[in-house]
Amino acid sequence: MTISSESIDLHAVKSALKKEQNKILWRQIMTNGSLVVGFVIIAFLILVALFGPLLMKHDPNTMDVLNRFAAPSADHWFGTDNLGRDVLARVIYGARISMGIGVVVAIIASMSGLIVGIYSSYYKWLDHLLMRLSDGIMAFPGLLLALALMAALGGQASNVVIAVSIVATPYIARVVRSEALALKEQTFVEATRALGASDSRIIWQHIAPNTLSSLIVQATFIFAEAIIVEAALSFLGAGIPPPAPSWGNILSDGKTYIYKAWWMTFFPGMTITLAIIGLNLFGDGLRDLLDPHVSKAKNNE
């Protein structure tokens, strides 16, 4: 049993096994309807957000005063708004803003929620402190709290991100905390302590990775929520300052002219709806994919 022969064997074994494991994973993904449909929708929207501006002929801010309130036509697929701006162009740029904010919020809330959740589950005194803080935050309706924070911080894109992240963090923290609490009681955690592992090793190498599946699912829902909250904030005038075409701002512009120019609210509204549906489907599909992983395995016995 020489060293070299073992390592050669291992590499071959490793790649063969990884191939096998990936094949199984791929099959699980492909048979998951929600996941696939959700993913397609989100991927489509992301692609549009990233590359749409290159393909469009109109600029979101160019005002064509003569062509105000134009109904959807071949030239303006989504019509024009009260200042003659192309609604389609605005919606596409808005995707960048709104979805961009959604992603950043999801990421920030995930990281802070993970830290808060995990440490709360592990140290009792921290638990009391952090959970009461979270309860306080969650006691406010999310939108109102975000509104209040925006009033305090000032209307800027970065503040929208901060405000919505603060509102979203407790939800992720709770999910992570309850997973972590259950995991803490699992035998493998005790076994790792018996090996001499330190608290931080157990927390970050054993408990945290096992909370990731729930975390990611929650994060997709936070992404969706963030889009809605941003839209609501902007709609109320407390979000991204106009003329930036965030979806909320477009809706806000359109609200006075609903009867005159329905396309000003319809199209951005439908886009938001599409994004939310896509994200929710993706999140549901992801949950189905990731959670029964362990219970299915048990059933194999």
Next chain:
Amino acid sequence: MPGHETATHTLLEVKGVKKYFPVRGALGTTVQEVKAVNDVSFQLKRGETFGIVGESGCGKSTLGRTILRLTEPTAGQAIFEGTDVFSMDPTALQTLRQDMQMVFQDPYSSLNPKKRIGAILEEPLNIHNIGTPRERTEKVLKILNTVGLQTDHYYRYPHEFSGGQRQRIGIARALMMDPKLIVCDEPVSALDVSIQSQIINLLKKLQRELRLTYLFIAHDISVVRYISDRVGVMYLGQMVEQAPTDAMFANPRHPYTRALLSSVPEPKLHAKRERIVLREELPSPLNPPSGCVFHTRCPMAKPECKKMVPVNKELSAGHFVSCHLY
């Protein structure tokens, strides 16, 4: 000859160990205590297997965990090779972990589902910085073989294995740091009967080959008898009797031991023997009976059993009993 000497050398001496769990009242004060382990003493010699049997609530699992300091003891000492585990500082305890390991009961939750077997097994070596990465992998492969698994299992995940195989992995993990003592906490209880014998044989083989010492905790009396050199019987946090295996089973002295042994259903015909039925129910460990902890159910209880705690006496070589009958 070195082997001969280590056979009689005491590896672990457990003295007066107590573990009480506080029950907190509304204001966070301790209202009651669950006396899970209540003054247990015994000795474990190098190379032998000490089996601990008892029914639910007797504290045997808690005893195992307390000895390894997976839970902090309330009182007592656990002297491992001359040093008291209970009074060690964290750094010394950390090093000690290499010598004292545990095999757990539930094969399904004792392995991190998200980690590959290789990673799970290398972890103890990583934690204690033993060897180079290549040496660690080498060792893992070697131990995988020792426990009857294959090299390509290195990259698999726990869920791809059966209960028996997972238990082998658990045993492999305990062996990674070449421990001297392994506490086996119900290692075969969760396995199918036809797999149990595989694991039991493996444990025995490993003991011979690696000169291991086992503290074997289980509720299955036949299994404990088979694998142990000495057996201790626990009831409600106390060790009521301990003796070399053959002596214990040939001549159980404590009334509880007798009742316990008489209840074991034997897979053979016409094995009907006088079944000793215990009256009353198991008392709560929140409020153990006064005097002899068994007196409420003992068919031979005398008035003094309620008043005085029996002294642990050695009746014959290595055969200790705590009972007023003697």
Next chain:
Amino acid sequence: MNSATMDNEPILKVDKLKTSFKTERGKVTAVDGVSFDLLKGEILGIVGESGCGKSATAQSILRLYDEKQAIHEGEIWFEGKELLSLRPPEMDKVRGNDISMIFQDPLSSLNPVFTIGNQIAEAILIHKSISKREAYARVLELLRLTGIPAPEKRINEYPHELSGGMRQRVMIAMALACESKIMIADEPTTALDVTIQAQIMSMIVELNQKLDMGVILITHDLGVVAEVCTRVVVMYLGQVVEEADVENLFTRPLHPYTQGLMKSIPQLDCDRSKPLLVIEGTVPSLHQIPEGCRFATRCPFADDLCRSKMPPMEQYAPGQRARCWHAETISKKGEAIRAWT
């Protein structure tokens, strides 16, 4: 114990029972052509390990599975009725009434928010239209019958206030509530301490004799089987592999699996210096059932015939059947010892 088999009519006849489930990985047949009879007054043991289908068989008899997920084939005859073809309301009348069942974990089998008196009374009132007072009187009677001390006090207690052994007695009381003709006990003592197990098992035997109630005892513990059962059915991977009187099963087990099981269990008087006998390998998954004899992958006597053709259940001795091509030759002592040790 029972030799008058002539007037011993089967009270339950399971004929080629098949239960399959639709899973994501295809159809899984947990019970594959299982047949056995339960004779009047006997305690029949069904022994096997996880995945053998013993619990699935029991649940199929009472049709406890959601029939959108589980497909049953075969026939189950009880009192002239074929249970699998009864309409749901008719089957409801059988469950808990004519045939009752007790489960492994009494804590999760009892509803935590109702008193035990309430739950036992419910078992009665579902099937019998008597007054509440009469039902409660019967509850006290049942509690006494199952050896629960101070029944008047216990009747108002909640499941969590009782010990494991007591809870199991309550389960048994519920099972007896309607004077069932058959009680199916699914691993009733596995979750209990050995001293309590002994009490519960002796109570079941007593009830079987006193009330002339047939018992189907499902267990993995051969010790319990030896003490309590009159006849035994051994299952492996969804099939019956041996069926015998308890005497014959322990003196002359025919099927290699039965032999292996018996020899691999450490007994209280076994030689501690000899290694335990081991049945090599593991039980195959129900998703990947091997060709031919299902035990061939682990059997020391297996040959090409075993691996290609499934052996049928054959009678090799009075009252003893086995599913093995080589049962005849193996049963000659010499063969058995040589291969297994």
